[in-house]
Amino acid sequence: MHTALERRFPERRLFIRSDNETRFIRLKSETQLVAWTGATLVVGWTIIATAILLMDSIGAGNFRAQAQRDQLIYEERLSAMSDERDMRADEAVAAQERFASALDQISVMQTQLLESETRRNELETGIDVIQATLRRTMDEREDAREELDTLVAEIEGGDGRMPGSAVEQEMNGTVDLLAAALADTADERDQVAADAEFALEHAAEMELELRLLQEKNDVIFRQLEEAMTVSVEPLDRMFRQAGLNPDDMIATVRRGYSGTGGPLTPLSFSTRGSGSDADTDRANAILNGLDEINIYRIAAERAPFDVPVKDSFRFTSGFGMRWGRMHEGTDFAAPIGTPIYATADGVVTHAGWSSGYGRLTKIQHEFGIETRYAHQNRILVSVGERVSRGEHIGDIGNSGRSTGPHLHYEVRVGGRPVNPMTYIRAGQDVF
Structure with a gap:
């Protein structure tokens, strides 16, 4: 092993010379191997640490950039949601204004309908009185005519002469009285006929006025019904999107309803106590819709639909x-x-x-x-x-x-x- 190290790391001497002496340091093969190994480890560790720092710096930069992009996208989305919320709020305010205007119109319409109903009842009563008077006058005229025919027949049956002057005077007075009564009856008949003709013309005008008013009411009703649809559908959709059953919520609110006056009372446009007509049914349907909107409003205030x-x-x-x-x-x-x-x-x-x-x-x-x-x-x-x-x-x-x-x-x-x-x-x- 020493021989192999000698071939790779031959022994070396490091000479150190001063002014008056010379020394040397002997570097064995083992010493050179240890020094070479240490230097290699230090250089390798330096390279690896530098690479790690560079990769971490690059990754952190990418992460921050991605986070900034996500933040910008999120802020843009929040801004769009805020704009949409403001737009919806403006639409709700406009719908409420249209609804308030429709309520004012239906109030005026109800007043006009009641007044026209009263005028029509008065007119019908007057026509009935005129017709009764006319029939009574015609009956009286027929009775007078029959009585006159009877007297004329009696006179002709007596050879055209009266039994005495007293009877003749009485007959003359009776004839004059009958003539005057017939004249008065004719005048009264003419007056009644004129009144009846005027009443019929006035009734035709009232009928035209009622028809125009009915058409106007129909337009108002359609506007109110459209406003009701626009007002109720978003509320119903809001509860269903939140996973709540609108029918159950309305029933719960109605059970605990304590508002002044309670639910809205049905309308009745007829003054004779007869059954409801089409306008009454439509008006009551609108009132029921108003009551439903009020219940929706109460329910919406009791459920957490707002932002904290x-x-x-x-x-x-x-x-x-x-x-x-x-x-x-x-x-x-x-x-x-x-x-x-x-x-x-x-x-x-x-x-x-x-x-x-x-x-x-x-x-x-x-x-x-x-x-x-x-x-x-x-x-x-x-x-x-x-x-x-x-x-x-x-x-x-x-x-x-x-x-x-x-x-x-x-x-x-x-x-x-x-x-x-x-x-x-x-x-x-x-x-």
Whole structure:
């Protein structure tokens, strides 16, 4: 082995000379092998370490660039969602304005219908009186004519002469009386005929006016029905997208309804107590739609369709698996002190510290829904307090098991966590 090393690393001497003496250092083959091995290891380690540092630097740069691109895409998406939400809000305001205008029109329409119904009833009563008077006058005229014919026959049967002057005077007086009565009857008949003709003309005008009013009412009804459809369909779609049954929610709200006056009372345009007509049915259908919209509004305020953070924020973690564990909510990152708002009407069931949640607020809503607001910096509500949708209940913080200031927001239905974005996205089309 020494011989083999001698061939590869022959013995060498390193001479060191001073002014008055010369020395040398002998480098054996083994020493040279150890030195060569150490130098090789140092150079190899230097190369590997340099390569690792270069690859890590390049990978980190690519990761940061990808993260920046993802952030830009996410911010653009948030901006588009915000614009769409504002557009939906403007459409909802415009729909409400159209609906309010339609309500004013239906109020005016109802007043006009009632007035026209009253005028028509008065006109029909007047026509009935005129017809009765005309029939009575015609009967009296016929009776007078028969009596006159009888007297004339008696006179002719007596050879054209009266038995005496008294009888002749009486007959003359009777004839004059009958003539006057016939003249009065004729005048009255003419007046009645004129009144009847005027009443018929007025009735024709009223009929035309009623027909025009009916056409106008039909247009108003169609506008109201279209407004009802536009108003109800987004609400119904919002509840169904959130996984809630609108019929069950409406039934629950109706059972607990305590609004002033209760449900809307059906209309009746007829003043005679007769059965409902087409206009009455359409008006009552619209009123039922208004009542349904009101119930939808109450239900929407009691379900968490709102966003808990109104100021600028960014989503940092969504609902689902994260690092091998289930993340049961959505995280809204924002500076410490950013206000947190209740997403629906409800009652506070917890307001205090809760292990990894930090400062936690729990709110119980209708329909078995609960919302949770964790990692708060400050809590502004207390247990048992009733809060409304949009009420300031606390501030974003970094308490509990948290890696930075954010709000951890959860929605639970029947105690089971569900994705909060399902409710938030459903509400963006309406609110």
